[in-house]
Amino acid sequence: MPTTMKLAALLGLFALSACETIGGAGQDIESAGEAIQSESNQAQY
Secondary structure: OOHHHHHHHHHHHHHHHHHHHHHHHHHHHHHHHHHHHHHHHHHHO
C-alpha cells in the first residue's frame, strides 16, 4: 500500500473516532443539562 493510501486510511479512522467522542460528549452534556433542569424545577415548587 502506498504511503498516501495509508495516511488517508489513518486520517479516516481518526475522523470517525472523533465523531464518536464528540457524540458521546454531547450526550453527557445533555444528560447533565436535564439533571440540572429537573433539580431547578423541583426547587421552584
